[in-house]
Amino acid sequence: MTAELHTRRNILTTGAAVAGVAVGTVALAACGSDSGTAAAPAAAPAAGATVATLADIPVGESMSAKTADGQEIVVSRPTETTAAAFSAICTHQGCTVKAAGAVLNCPCHGSEFDALTGAVKKGPATSPLPSVAVKVADGKVVTG
Numbered sequence: 600m601t602a603e604l605h606t607r608r609n610i611l612t613t614g615a616a617v618a619g620v621a622v623g624t625v626a627l628a629a630c631g632s633d634s635g636t637a638a639a640p641a642a643a644p645a646a647g648a649t650v651a652t653l654a655d656i657p658v659g660e661s662m663s664a665k666t667a668d669g670q671e672i673v674v675s676r677p678t679e680t681t682a683a684a685f686s687a688i689c690t691h692q693g694c695t696v697k698a699a700g701a702v703l704n705c706p707c708h709g710s711e712f713d714a715l716t717g718a719v720k721k722g723p724a725t726s727p728l729p730s731v732a733v734k735v736a737d738g739k740v741v742t743g
């Protein structure tokens with residue numbers, strides 16, 4: 600019985616610590632400066648994973664996607680045969696931008712980014728979205 604309680608206490612304590620770390624991480628991710636400086640770029644996703652089908656993206660436009668490890672990205676199609684991808688995490692304060700054709704809109708404070716280059720079209724963000732390396736293979740857009 601004592602050993603069982605001890606084990607239960609350890610589980611509860613460990614669970615609380617893990618939850619605390621998760622909350623802290625979310626809180627830090629939600630924080631940002633008002634300076635408009637770039638957020639730290641996301642870790643590069645694993646290479647070779649399919650993130651989109653090129654034919655699903657009209658030329659000159661974009662779509663929201665996720666990498667195999669769950670990173671929010673935007674995949675665009677600058678030309679008939681090429682693709683580009685960017686982190687979907689706004690460089691202003693870290694909200695997730697939404698693909699809207701040739702423009703990426705941030706719902707939090709109204710920044711706009713060029714979907715084909717990641718460049719800022721309208722602030723308050725001042726830094727471009729970090730690019731994510733992708734290539735086209737057999738009609739699929741794959742990381743790497």
Ligand code: FES
Nearest residue numbers: 689691692705708
């Ligand atoms: S987080 Fe402020 S404009 Fe995107």
